[in-house]
Amino acid sequence: MTAEIHTIMIELDKPYEERLDQIRKSLQESEELQSYLDTEEEEDYRELVQAYEPDIYTLHQEIAKENPLQLLSFEYKVLHEEFEGLFIPKILGFSVLRGVLNENYKYHRPQKHFKKIVEYICHSANFEMLKTRIGQSLQIGLGLSSGIWVTNLINQFSNKKIKQYLQSKYLAKYRSKDIRQSEYLAYKLQFRNDNYQTSFFPQSKNELKVDYPSLYEFLIYRIKKNYPADSYEHLLLEFSGNADFMGTKEYVDIFFLFTQFIKRSENTDKPLKNALGKMGDMKNIPRDYYKFRLQCQEENLYFFQEQDERIFRLLDKKSNLYDFLFMAMEVHQKGYLHDDAINAVKEFYNTHPGSSIENECVRKLLLGYFREFLTNIDADEYEDYMEFSKIFPTYLEIFANEHFLLDLRELNVHYLRKLLKEYTDKRGKDYQDIKKFVMASWIDFGFFTKKKLAEFFKTRRKRKKAEA
Numbered sequence: 001m002t003a004e005i006h007t008i009m010i011e012l013d014k015p016y017e018e019r020l021d022q023i024r025k026s027l028q029e030s031e032e033l034q035s036y037l038d039t040e041e042e043e044d045y046r047e048l049v050q051a052y053e054p055d056i057y058t059l060h061q062e063i064a065k066e067n068p069l070q071l072l073s074f075e076y077k078v079l080h081e082e083f084e085g086l087f088i089p090k091i092l093g094f095s096v097l098r099g100v101l102n103e104n105y106k107y108h109r110p111q112k113h114f115k116k117i118v119e120y121i122c123h124s125a126n127f128e129m130l131k132t133r134i135g136q137s138l139q140i141g142l143g144l145s146s147g148i149w150v151t152n153l154i155n156q157f158s159n160k161k162i163k164q165y166l167q168s169k170y171l172a173k174y175r176s177k178d179i180r181q182s183e184y185l186a187y188k189l190q191f192r193n194d195n196y197q198t199s200f201f202p203q204s205k206n207e208l209k210v211d212y213p214s215l216y217e218f219l220i221y222r223i224k225k226n227y228p229a230d231s232y233e234h235l236l237l238e239f240s241g242n243a244d245f246m247g248t249k250e251y252v253d254i255f256f257l258f259t260q261f262i263k264r265s266e267n268t269d270k271p272l273k274n275a276l277g278k279m280g281d282m283k284n285i286p287r288d289y290y291k292f293r294l295q296c297q298e299e300n301l302y303f304f305q306e307q308d309e310r311i312f313r314l315l316d317k318k319s320n321l322y323d324f325l326f327m328a329m330e331v332h333q334k335g336y337l338h339d340d341a342i343n344a345v346k347e348f349y350n351t352h353p354g355s356s357i358e359n360e361c362v363r364k365l366l367l368g369y370f371r372e373f374l375t376n377i378d379a380d381e382y383e384d385y386m387e388f389s390k391i392f393p394t395y396l397e398i399f400a401n402e403h404f405l406l407d408l409r410e411l412n413v414h415y416l417r418k419l420l421k422e423y424t425d426k427r428g429k430d431y432q433d434i435k436k437f438v439m440a441s442w443i444d445f446g447f448f449t450k451k452k453l454a455e456f457f458k459t460r461r462k463r464k465k466a467e468a
Helices: 004-006 014-028 029-037 042-066 070-076 087-096 110-123 135-144 148-157 160-168 177-189 207-223 230-240 250-262 268-279 288-299 305-312 322-334 339-350 357-376 379-399 402-422 429-445 449-456
Strands: none
Touching: 014 042, 014 070, 029 042, 029 087, 029 230, 042 070, 042 087, 070 087, 070 110, 070 230, 087 110, 087 135, 087 177, 110 135, 110 160, 135 148, 135 177, 148 160, 230 250, 250 268, 250 288, 250 305, 288 357, 305 322, 322 339, 322 357, 339 357, 357 379, 357 402, 379 402, 379 429, 402 429, 429 449
């Protein structure tokens, strides 16, 4: 392990280390290992894998959930010869998927962890057994890396057999972005039930630029999974108080993810309030904050009362975010059907240009609530839908925005398809009530023309089979 990598890792807690050592000792004393050493047959190695990899995996997943910043330290300890190469194929796969990709489906930065694992495998006494389990991971990892990086990796080995093996996994088809994208996404599905996310917390502005994509993805993943942040909350606080980072878009994203989406200890309010105060005079605030909100909603993270209340209680009334969040809290606390909430939305909205980023955030705020209702309502609750939809004209009139109309229309179409799948008897009362309501109200909403709406309720005739 190089000093460079060691300095950026968080050491494994003693209890985890002791449990991993116990697995290693049990493995070394096992009959399965003795059988494999006696025969060196692949079948005996598979029995060793089946006997001990599940225990390593269970411990790995526990650390991934509770202390994710210790994952690399754990994985490096598994790169010990006495583990006989067990779990290394899985770790290789994790290293392939941790790398952040750019728009061209190439790694944002060189993957040091991936490189260290490849080096370990190629020098391992169990290389012949391992290479039968890592082919696809190697192909994807090398395919997503730059050509120069791959060439340097391969050329460091003097063993011709190793070099030929690695070259055989560096496939020409990965020169195509479309191939890289499709095969990466298919490969990723194999790991959809695994938690392998980890990251680093930057200590300088240069590190912030480099580490931001990984840290952002890491936090988004854990927020969506509702995983605890206790083990790294102190690092998020240190990050939030770093005056050198303030003023950067990267800082804004990480700071507000922490402030609004992560369950925090009570003692975090004061330092976060101080940080917000320091940001108050910066020209990029609140614009970068509004960008952050829109970015979150693209990630399917929505702002409801819990999220906005966490920051609203920290704001001074003089803050340049106060007016927006006051309006948002009116919607959250009183409900978007309440006159006070409607008036607060209208008042804020009318003080900004219709196409402004502020107003885009207002529209997305309401769409978040409409999406929540329309995606969770069941088919047998269609009468509630009819009542609920009475609010649409109010917000359609306030916003007078084509994108909002189309987004709202899409949500309604999704629910209508659910209804038509449930109610198939065209002479039935339910079907007729739904059709009558949609044909009348959706035209008023501006969703579709009468002719287009009729298409939803038209009977599709089955084509007759051609006569032989």
